[in-house]
Structures are given as C-alpha cells and as structure tokens.
Amino acid sequence: MSSSTTLLPPRHYLNNGYGIKSWLLTRDHKRIALLYLAGVTFFFFLGGAFAVMIRLELATPAGDLMTDDTYNKMFTMHGVMMVFFFLIPAIPGVLGNFFIPIMIGAKDLAFPKLNLASWYIFMIGAAFTTYAVVTGGLDTGWTFYTPFSTASSTSAVVPAALGIFINGFSGILTGLNFIVTIHRMRAPGMTWFRLPLFVWSHYATSLIMVLGTPVLAITIVLVAAERIFSFGIFDPTRGGDPVLFQHLFWFYSHPAVYIMVLPAMGVISELIAAFCRKQVFGYTFVAFASLGIAILGFLVWGHHMFVAGQSVYAALIFSILSFLVAIPSAVKVFNWTATMYKGSISWETPMLYAIGFIGLFTIGGLTGLFLAAVGLDIHVTDTYFIVAHFHYIMVGGTIMAYLGGLHYWWPKIAGRTYNELLAKVSAAIIFFGFNLTFFPQFIVGYLGMPRRYHTYPPEFQVLNVLSSAGASILGIGYLLPMCYLAWSLRYGKLAGSNPWGAVGLEWTTTSPPPTDNFTETPVVTWDAYEYPTRVEGHVA
Amino acid sequence: MSEQHIVPTSTYYTIFALLMLGTAITVAVAYLDLGPLNTVVALAIACTKATLVVLFFMHVKYSSRLTWAVVFGSVFWLFILLALTYNDYLTRHILTYG
Amino acid sequence: MSPETSAAAGHHQHHPALAHHFDSLSQQTEASTLGMWVFLVTEVLFFGGALMAYSIYRSWYPDAFAVASHELDITLGTTNTVVLILSSLTMALAVHAAQLNERGKLMMFLAVTMILGATFLGIKTVEYYTKFVEHHVPGPSFQFEPEYFNHAQIFFSIYFVLTGLHALHMIIGLGIMTWMFIWVKNGVIDRDYVSPIEISGLYWHFVDIVWIFLFPLLYLIGRHVGAH
Numbered sequence: 001m002s003s004s005t006t007l008l009p010p011r012h013y014l015n016n017g018y019g020i021k022s023w024l025l026t027r028d029h030k031r032i033a034l035l036y037l038a039g040v041t042f043f044f045f046l047g048g049a050f051a052v053m054i055r056l057e058l059a060t061p062a063g064d065l066m067t068d069d070t071y072n073k074m075f076t077m078h079g080v081m082m083v084f085f086f087l088i089p090a091i092p093g094v095l096g097n098f099f100i101p102i103m104i105g106a107k108d109l110a111f112p113k114l115n116l117a118s119w120y121i122f123m124i125g126a127a128f129t130t131y132a133v134v135t136g137g138l139d140t141g142w143t144f145y146t147p148f149s150t151a152s153s154t155s156a157v158v159p160a161a162l163g164i165f166i167n168g169f170s171g172i173l174t175g176l177n178f179i180v181t182i183h184r185m186r187a188p189g190m191t192w193f194r195l196p197l198f199v200w201s202h203y204a205t206s207l208i209m210v211l212g213t214p215v216l217a218i219t220i221v222l223v224a225a226e227r228i229f230s231f232g233i234f235d236p237t238r239g240g241d242p243v244l245f246q247h248l249f250w251f252y253s254h255p256a257v258y259i260m261v262l263p264a265m266g267v268i269s270e271l272i273a274a275f276c277r278k279q280v281f282g283y284t285f286v287a288f289a290s291l292g293i294a295i296l297g298f299l300v301w302g303h304h305m306f307v308a309g310q311s312v313y314a315a316l317i318f319s320i321l322s323f324l325v326a327i328p329s330a331v332k333v334f335n336w337t338a339t340m341y342k343g344s345i346s347w348e349t350p351m352l353y354a355i356g357f358i359g360l361f362t363i364g365g366l367t368g369l370f371l372a373a374v375g376l377d378i379h380v381t382d383t384y385f386i387v388a389h390f391h392y393i394m395v396g397g398t399i400m401a402y403l404g405g406l407h408y409w410w411p412k413i414a415g416r417t418y419n420e421l422l423a424k425v426s427a428a429i430i431f432f433g434f435n436l437t438f439f440p441q442f443i444v445g446y447l448g449m450p451r452r453y454h455t456y457p458p459e460f461q462v463l464n465v466l467s468s469a470g471a472s473i474l475g476i477g478y479l480l481p482m483c484y485l486a487w488s489l490r491y492g493k494l495a496g497s498n499p500w501g502a503v504g505l506e507w508t509t510t511s512p513p514p515t516d517n518f519t520e521t522p523v524v525t526w527d528a529y530e531y532p533t534r535v536e537g538h539v540a
Numbered sequence: 541m542s543e544q545h546i547v548p549t550s551t552y553y554t555i556f557a558l559l560m561l562g563t564a565i566t567v568a569v570a571y572l573d574l575g576p577l578n579t580v581v582a583l584a585i586a587c588t589k590a591t592l593v594v595l596f597f598m599h600v601k602y603s604s605r606l607t608w609a610v611v612f613g614s615v616f617w618l619f620i621l622l623a624l625t626y627n628d629y630l631t632r633h634i635l636t637y638g
Numbered sequence: 639m640s641p642e643t644s645a646a647a648g649h650h651q652h653h654p655a656l657a658h659h660f661d662s663l664s665q666q667t668e669a670s671t672l673g674m675w676v677f678l679v680t681e682v683l684f685f686g687g688a689l690m691a692y693s694i695y696r697s698w699y700p701d702a703f704a705v706a707s708h709e710l711d712i713t714l715g716t717t718n719t720v721v722l723i724l725s726s727l728t729m730a731l732a733v734h735a736a737q738l739n740e741r742g743k744l745m746m747f748l749a750v751t752m753i754l755g756a757t758f759l760g761i762k763t764v765e766y767y768t769k770f771v772e773h774h775v776p777g778p779s780f781q782f783e784p785e786y787f788n789h790a791q792i793f794f795s796i797y798f799v800l801t802g803l804h805a806l807h808m809i810i811g812l813g814i815m816t817w818m819f820i821w822v823k824n825g826v827i828d829r830d831y832v833s834p835i836e837i838s839g840l841y842w843h844f845v846d847i848v849w850i851f852l853f854p855l856l857y858l859i860g861r862h863v864g865a866h
Contacts (some may be wrong), residue, residue, distance in 0.1 A: 108659040110669045176676045183606065184669040185660075211617045214680040218687035222799065229777045231795035233691065238788040244694055247625045248687055298620055302628065312635040314628035516659075546737045547730075556727040563719050563853075567712070570858035578862070582854040590847045597730045597843045599836075607675055614679040618686040622693070629694060 008415050008494060009510040016515045027112035028515055029097050034413075035119050036093035040086050041482070043126060046133075047081030048475065050074050055437075055468040063455040071454035072139035073155065079142030081133075084164050085126050087398055088256065091263035092174055093122070095405045096202045098413060100178060102506045102513060103196050105187025105522045110180040118173040125167030132160035141452065143253070146234035146245040150226040158224050165220045168213045171259070175209030178202055187505075189524035196504060196528045197273075197286050201266025204290035208255045208262070208297065216252035219245065243309050250301035258297040261361075261393060262290060264401030265332055268354050271404050272336045274502040275351035276343025279529040282335040289328035289335075296325040306377050315374050322372035329365055333358060348500075349423040353404025356431050360396025364389055367442070382452070385445030391438045403430070403481060410485060411499045415512040416492030422484045430477035436470025503529055545602040555596045562589045655831045667833040674837040678844050685803070685848050692796045692855065695789070702789030704860025706782075709774060710797075711765060715857040718761050719849065725754035726846040733839045736822075739829040745822050751842065752815045755808055762805055769794070797856055804852060807845050814838050 013030045016022075023031055053074045057065040066074070097115065101108050109115050132138055138160045140149040149157050182203050186195070223245070225231055232238035234245045273280050280286055302310060302318030336358055345351070367389040371377045380386060411417050440463040445451075449460045456464065498507040509518050566585045574581065595601040600611055653663050660666040696703045732747035773781035776795045780787075818838050821827050827835060 106659065111673060112657075112659065172677075172680050176673055176680075179676055180669050180673045183672060184665060210676055210680055211613075211683060214682075214684035215621065215687040218684050221803070222688070222691065225795070225799055229795075231776045232788060232791050233695075233795050239695075239699065239792055241694065241698075243628075244625075244691060247628065248690065251621055251625075251687075298617065299624065302624065309636055310628040311631040313631035314624075317624070317627055521661075546734065549731060549734055552727055552730045552734070556723065559723045559726075560720065563716065563723065566854050566858065567716055570854070570861040573862040578860075582858055586851050586854055589850045593726060593843050593847050593850070597726055597846075598840055606672065610672075610675045610679060614682040617679075618682055621683070621686060621690055625690060625694070629697070 009512070009514065011514060012415070012510060012512040013515045014415075014512050025116070027108070027116060029101055029109050029112065029115055030413075030513065030515075032115050032119055033094050033096075033098035036089060036097060036122070039119070039123055039126065040090045040093060043081050043085035044090075044478075046130070047078050047086055048478070050078035050081065051471065052475065054078060055471040057454050058456070058464045059468040061456050061458045061461050061464075066454065068454050069139060070137075072141075072452070073137035075452055076138045076141050077133050080129060080138065080160065080164070082394075083142055083256070083260075084167055085122075085129070087260040087394055088171060089122055089174075091267060091398070091402050091405065092178070092202060092205060092259075093119070095198075095267065095402075095409065096178065096205075096263060097174075099409065099506055100181060100199055100202055101185070102509065102517050103199050103504065104182065104185060105190050105505055105518065105524060106181065106185040107516045107518075107521075109177045110185055111177050114173050115177055118170045118177070121173070122167055122170040125163045125165070125170060127163070128166060129160050129163030132156035132163060135159070143249065144220075144223060144245075145249075146223065146226070146242045147236065147240075150223055150234050157227055161220045161224050165217055165224075168217050168220075171209045172213050175206035175213075178206040179210065182206075187522050187524055193284065193287070194524055194527055195287075197269035197280060197283065197290070198266040200287040200290045201262045201269070204294040205259050205262040205266075207291075207294050208259050211298065212252040212255040212259075215248060216256075219248040219252070222248075243305065246305050246308055247301070247310075250304045251298075254301040254304065255294075255297045257390070257393070258293055260398050262293060264357065264398040265290070265329075267401040267405035267408075268336060268357050269332075270504070271350045271354035271401075271408055272339050273529040273531070274408065274500055274504075275348060275354065276340050276345050277501075277531045278339055278343040279527070279531060280335060281338035281341075282331070283528065285331055286335050289331045292328035292331075293325065296321065296328065300325050300372075303372055303377070306374050307381055319372055319374045323369065326365060326369055326372070329361075333362055333365075349420060349427055350404045350408035352424060352427045352431075353400045353407065356427070357397055357400040357404065360392050360400065360434070364392030364397060367392065380445060382450055383445035384441040384449050384451055387451050388438045388441035388445055391441070396434055396438070400430075403427070406481070406485070408500070409506070410488070411495030412506055412511045412513070414485075414489055414492070415495055416488050417495050417499060418488040418492055419484050422480065426477055426480040426484070429473060429480070433470050433473030433475075433477050437467050437474050438470070440464070440466045440470075503531055545599075547596065547599065547602070551596060555592050558592060559589050653830055655826065663830060670833055670837055671840075674840050678840065681807075681844060681848075685800070688796065688800050688803070689851070689855070692800065695792050695796065696855075696859070699786075699789035699792065700860070702786040703793050704863060705786050706774075706790040706793035706797075707857060707859035708861070708863075709769075709772070710857050711768065712857055712861070714761050714765055715853055718758050719853045721754050721758050721761070722846050722849050725751045725758070726843050728754065729839045729842045733832075733836050736827060736832045736835040741822060741827075744827075744835070745819060748815055748819050748822065752812055752819075755812050755815070755842075759805060759808060759812075762801065800852055800856065804845065804848055807848070811838075811842050811845055814841060 013028055016028075023035065026032060026035075053066070054071075057063070057071055057074070063071070097109070133156075136156045138157060139155045140153050140157060144157075144161070182195075182199060222233055226233055226235070232240050234240045234242050236242060269280055269286060300318055300322040302314055303322045306315050306319075367385070371380065371386070371389060407418070407423060444460050444463040444467075447460065449456050495511045497510050499511075500507070505522055505524070506513075508522065562585050566582055569581050569585075570578065572578075594611060600607055655666075656663050657666060660669070728747045728751045732744055732751060735741075735743035735747055769775055773779055774794050776791045776798065780791050780794070782790045815838065818827070818835055821834065
C-alpha cells in the first residue's frame with residue numbers, strides 16, 4: 001500500500017542545481033512544467049480580475065460601474081486571458097509536461113530544448129497580450145469578429161493579436177513534442193494499449209493543436225494585415241466577407257475547446273481509476289473516444305455561426321455533426337461511472353474534484369446538445385445560456401480536473417502532502433460557488449438576457465446578484481489551494497513514492513522524481529490500471 | 541524515417557525532368573481557353589508535381605506507414621476546411637437566414 | 639520504443655550527436671524526422687487557410703482576379719518556378735551526397751541550393767518593387783481601374799500575404815542551409831549523423847511545393863484572355 005518512506009530522496013529534480021539560471025535554462029520537463037505552473041497561475045488570476053469587474057458591473061441592472069466601451073474590454077480580456085493563457089496551456093503545460101515522459105517510461109520529452117522554447121514563446125506571447133491589456137485594452141470580444149476588429153475598433157487589436165499568434169506556436173510545438181514523444185519514446189513493453197488514458201488524451205489533444213492552431217495563425221495574420229494595411233479582405237463594403245473570417249476563426253476555435261477539455265478528461269480517467277482502485281471500464285473505448293472527439297471536433301465549427309449568415313443547408317450539416325460529437329464524450333462519462341460501480345471508492349480531495357467534473361461536465365455537455373439544435377440555438381444564441389454552457393465545461397469541467405490533478409500529483413511533484421481537511425473544504429467551496437455563479441446564468445439566458453451587455457432589464461437582477469455572490473465565493477475557493485499548496489512545500493508531511501497506493505509508472509519512482517525520472521528504464525509487462533494485484537510491486 | 545534506402549540520382553533527374561515538363565504544360569495550357577477546365581487542369585498538374593516531390597524528393601515512397609499517415613492526414617484536414625466551408629458558400633444561394 | 643538491437647546501434651551509443659535522453663542515434667533520427675513531418679503538417683494548414691480565403695474570393699470575382707493576375711509578370715514567375723524546382727533537385731542531391739558521405743559534393747550542392755534560393759528571392763524583390771511602383775500594393779496608395787478596384791485589391795492582398803509568407807519561409811530556409819553548411823564544414827555531420835541534412839531537405843521541398851501551387855493560382859488566371 002502506501003510507502004512508509006519518510007525521507008526525501010537525496011538527489012531529485014528540485015535540488016539538482018540551484019539558482020535562477022538552472023531554472024530559466026533548464027531542459028528538464030519537470031522544471032519546465034513548474035515554469036508553466038507559475039505562468040498559468042498568474043494569468044488565471046489576471047483573467048479572474050476581469051471576471052470580478054464583470055460580475056461587479058452586472059450586480060446591478062444599470063451600467064453604473066463603467067461605460068459600455070470599458071465593459072467590452074472587461075469581457076474581452078477575461079476571455080482572451082482565460083482561453084489562451086490559462087485553459088489551453090494549463091493541463092498540457094503543467095501536468096502533461098511533467099507526467100507524460102514518466103508515464104511512458106522515458107527520461108524526457110523527445111525535444112527538451114524545444115519544450116523550454118515553448119515556455120518562452122508562451123511567456124512572450126502573453127507579454128504582448130498583457131501589453132495590449134495595459135495600454136488601452138481590447139474590446140472586440142475574444143472572438144475578434146470582423147469588420148469591427150479590422151476596421152472599427154480603436155483598441156490594441158494588433159498587439160493582442162500578435163500575442164495570441166506567438167502563443168499559438170507554443171501550443172504547436174508542445175503538441176509536436178508530445179506526438180513524437182508518445183510515438184518514439186515509450187519504454188520497452190509499453191505498447192499503445194498499455195498507455196495510461198492520460199497519455200491517450202494528450203495525444204489526441206496534440207493532434208488538435210497541430211492541425212488547428214495554424215489556421216488560427218493565418219487568420220490572425222489576415223486580420224493584422226487588414227488592420228495595418230487596410231486590405232479589405234473582411235470588409236463587406238469592399239467586397240470582403242466577414243463570415244469568411246468566422247469560418248477560419250472557428251475552424252480552430254471549436255477544436256480549441258477540445259484542447260481545453262481532452263486533457264481534463266485524461267486527468268479524470270486517472271483519478272477515477274486510482275480512487276476506485278479499479279481498471280477503467282472499457283479502456284479501449286475511452287482511448288478511441290479521445291481520438292473520436294479530436295476528429296469529430298473538427299467537423300462542427302459552423303454551430304457557432306447559425307445566425308451569422310451562413311446557408312441554412314450548411315447549418316443543417318453542422319448541426320447533425322454537432323450531435324455526433326457528443327457521443328464519444330458520453331462514452332467517457334458512462335465508462336467512468338461504470339468504473340465506479342463496485343469499485344473500492346475513497347473520497348479524498350482528488351476524487352471530490354473528479355466526481356464534481358463528471359456532474360458538471362455532463363450538465364455542460366447536455367446543454368451543448370440543446371445548442372446543436374438549430375431551432376433552439378436561434379433563441380438562446382448570444383444570451384447568458386451560452387455563457388453558462390461553456391463555463392460549465394471550462395470551469396466546472398476543465399478547472400475542476402486541473403485542480404483534481406494538481407492535488408493528486410502534488411505529492412509526486414513536491415514530495416509533500418497538503419492539508420486534507422483544508423483541501424476538502426476548498427473543493428466544497430469551489431463546487432458551491434461555481435454552481436451559484438453559473439446555474440442562474442442558464443435561467444437568465446433562457447429568459448432572454450443577452451451576453452456582452454453591461455446593462456440588463458431589472459427583472460433579471462435577482463439572478464445576477466446570485467451569480468455575482470457565487471463568483472465571490474468561487475474566488476475565495478480558488479485562493480485557498482494557492483495558500484495551502486504553497487504552505488505544504490515547506491511544512492507538508494513527506495509523501496513517499498506512492499501515498500495513494502495507485503498504479504502507474506509515476507508512482508514507482510521517488511517523490512520528487514530524480515532528474516532522469518527513473519534509476520533504470522522500466523520494462524513494462526502490465527496493463528495500465530492493473531488493480532489490485534499490481535499494488536504490492538509498487539512499494540518503494 | 542531513418543532510411544537504409546538511398547535513391548539513385550537518376551531517379552532525381554527523371555523527376556526533375558517531369559517537373560519541368562509539368563511547368564511547361566501548365567504555362568502553355570494557361571493560354572488556351574478551356575473555360576472552367578483551365579482551373580481543373582492547372583490544379584491537376586500542380587497536384588501531380590507536388591506528389592512527385594513528396595514521393596521522391598521527400599522520400600515518402602520509401603518511408604514508413606506513419607509518414608504516409610502524416611502526409612495523408614495533413615492533406616485530408618485541409619480538405620475538411622475547404623469542403624465544409626464550401627458547403628456554406630455553394631449553398632448560400634439556396635437559403636440563408638435573414 | 640527503441641526497437642533497434644544494441645548490436646546495430648552499439649557503436650553509435652557514444653556518438654557525440656546523441657542526446658542523453660535517447661537510447662540510440664536511430665531513435666533520435668526517427669524522432670527528429672517525425673518531428674519535422676509533424677511541423678510540415680502545421681505548415682500545410684497554415685498556407686491552406688490563406689488558400690481557402692483565396693479560393694472563395696476567386697470564385698466570387700473571377701474577372702477581377704483574372705485582370706489583376708495579368709499584372710503579374712509571367713516570365714519572372716515561370717523563371718522563379720524553374721529556379722525553385724531546380725533548387726529542390728540540388729537539395730535532393732545534397733542529401734544523396736550526405737548519405738554517401740561525400741562531404742565535398744554535399745557542401746557544393748548545399749551552396750548551389752542556397753544560391754538558387756537567393757536568386758528566387760532576388761527575382762521576387764524585383765517583382766515586389768514593380769508592384770510598388772505600379773501602385774498595386776493594397777492600402778491607401780492602391781490604384782486600379784475603377785471597375786475592378788475593390789476586388790483587385792483583394793487579389794493583391796492575398797497575393798502579398800501568400801507570396802510574402804512564402805518568401806519568409808524561404809529566408810528561414812536559407813538560414814537553415816547556412817547552419818547545415820557550417821555543421822558539415824565543422825564535421826558535425828558524418829556518415830552516421832545525416833538526419834539534419836535530410837530534415838532540412840524536407841523543409842526545403844515543402845517550400846517548393848507551396849510555390850508549385852502558388853504559381854498557377856496567382857500568375858496563370860485567365861491568361862487566355864490576353865494581356866489587358
């Protein structure tokens with residue numbers, strides 16, 4: 001079961017070299033993961049600050065806190081920061097970087113220097129966008145729709161777009177790194193179908209990153225060129241088509257939401273297996289469902305454009321395909337639930353986050369089906385129903401999974417455990433605060449409150465006040481893990497190599513792991529979640 | 541793909557000659573009036589030239605199935621972008637909202 | 639996975655180019671080759687997005703696009719096509735020389751490829767300058783006959799985006815060639831470590847393929863109608 005080791009290993013990746021150069025010039029994927037952790041955490045709270053401004057303004061029906069132009073900047077920058085500089089990089093950059101090499105039995109990713117470059121590119125892109133934020137902001141919505149973004153907006157479109165363009169390369173290079181690593185660096189005996197589902201999810205995510213991000217890149221180039229040189233490609237008064245921008249933009253940005261959720265699903269597979277002490281039900285189906293989501297996710301982008309002016313016939317095709325893409329996600333939810341059935345379940349913090357994910361992701365996903373239906377979407381599009389839908393998936397799903405993974409793997413990353421009671425309380429606060437924030441938004445959206453407006457009719461105030469109250473509770477909930485996780489770095493109980501008694505190559509090595517991950521290359525002869533017979537062999 | 545297969549230079553010269561031929565034909569055909577076929581012929585020749593470069597200059601003919609899958613996948617994904625976008629543009633005259 | 643037997647890879651284990659996180663040079667080679675191919679996938683989608691925009695507007699404004707296309711110099715365009723395809727040949731011959739450990743020939747072919755690439759860029763510069771002088775650069779200084787003004791501007795916008803990005807990729811390619819040339823000169827490339835040359839070749843051939851499509855799509859629209 002749990003290791004009884006109470007000593008830190010003498011040499012591990014954290015004490016293998018001190019000083020800022022050893023961190024900023026590192027090639028160790030584990031240190032790079034922590035660099036990402038620092039970056040994404042900062043941008044999460046920056047994006048959160050904009051959310052605070054939004055919820056403050058919407059606590060009252062009148063537009064009394066800020067002008068409409070300023071409000072436009074608030075929701076734009078909230079979206080841009082959260083999507084591009086937190087949700088997309090967080091799980092792959094932190095947990096993926098740290099654990100993919102270990103889970104496949106390798107010493108590092110295929111291209112360690114490229115990995116470090118990815119982080120620098122991420123930070124440089126973020127710097128450009130932050131520069132845009134502080135020098136006047138961006139007011140186009142994170143979706144940059146033309147011709148407003150190209151012709152009319154007076155905000156810092158070009159620096160922000162440049163920042164996102166640069167950041168795109170970070171994703172492309174990370175995805176490339178993961179794909180080559182998973183194909184070429186698996187340890188002896190680690191066949192594809194012995195891989196943890198966390199690795200499958202990141203493989204599928206990497207395919208999306210590599211195939212979709214370049215189209216965003218060229219779209220941004222076109223928007224920037226149009227804005228700087230006044231080209232006219234998206235200007236309807238000069239023969240351009242704004243809907244063409246939307247096609248190009250959403251070709252990436254719909255699969256982007258699967259970049260945000262697939263790694264989260266990978267985390268959940270690990271958590272459910274570990275805390276039900278059971279093989280994931282239908283492992284092969286879950287693995288192929290990841291690929292299915294990645295592929296089908298590229299075929300549905302027009303559902304963001306039902307009312308934009310595309311043809312009804314195209315809307316019909318996109319609608320049917322959007323219904324189909326729900327199927328692999330549903331397969332995963334059913335399989336996780338079936339894994340729990342007759343499992344030996346324990347309710348530590350990561351498991352609380354995992355079942356929170358399953359419930360909230362299901363709600364978010366089901367409301368997505370409503371939106372796939374063209375007839376219904378026409379009524380709720382651009383209302384708070386949409387806002388609630390994607391926050392249930394992004395926040396109720398991805399962020400929950402991120403926190404769950406962070407808590408599950410924290411002992412491995414830091415070598416120490418955190419305060420379980422505080423962690424459970426924080427999880428409960430987050431769950432409660434999240435639902436109080438976003439469930440009223442479904443209702444108020446269905447009743448007709450539009451999104452991206454800083455005023456609303458007075459009859460919606462009660463629901464908005466509930467939402468704003470929930471947001472403050474949620475904010476407190478997010479601050480707590482920052483505190484107790486940081487505290488645990490110094491004062492936490494030493495974890496030992498396998499505090500959860502879980503199965504997986506990462507639990508066979510020390511906490512924290514040595515720089516080369518293993519003292520000798522493992523030879524794998526077992527399946528991914530071989531509970532309970534494997535556990536005896538994992539005592540460190 | 542780490543290859544043991546070394547392509548003989550004669551193959552390269554042959555492919556080069558074919559590529560030159562293709563270029564000449566493309567330019568020549570451009571001056572003929574074939575109506576919509578002009579574009580079809582031009583694209584067909586370009587695709588053929590590209591295929592020759594991919595198979596022989598880039599050694600894909602002698603490469604692993606994974607390499608083939610990567611090449612095919614990239615073209616297929618571009619095709620998805622074009623097909624589903626054209627699905628909109630070609631049917632707009634039938635019916636749009638508003 | 640590293641399926642190579644240690645017998646074959648044994649004497650490579652201490653090759654100076656072998657990175658410590660790889661088990662063998664052949665694993666490293668396979669990884670870097672796959673990495674370049676995956677990168678080329680991103681390039682296909684990158685240029686593909688611009689070609690998407692091009693194809694929509696060409697289908698909407700065929701006459702304006704034809705008229706605008708006539709303003710491009712077909713002689714220079716064809717010359718550039720020949721130059722670039724020739725450079726692909728010399729690049730393939732460079733890889734061939736590397737595989738046979740013919741260092742002198744390798745350096746020669748790399749140099750010739752670079753010269754041809756520079757020639758391409760030189761001709762492109764002449765073309766761009768001509769466009770500038772003729773007021774065909776989109777933006778405030780754009781001039782064209784009123785009937786096709788807006789739509790020709792769209793053509794030239796896409797022309798400059800596509801050829802500009804292509805030229806940028808060629809400049810990067812020249813940089814990569816220079817780097818390879820230096821590596822060959824300094825003996826980093828040897829009979830066991832040829833993959834950097836092969837991978838550089840893959841990149842260069844891809845840039846050639848992009849031009850193989852750009853040339854007919856930009857220069858050869860409606861040429862049968864005759865000079866406008």
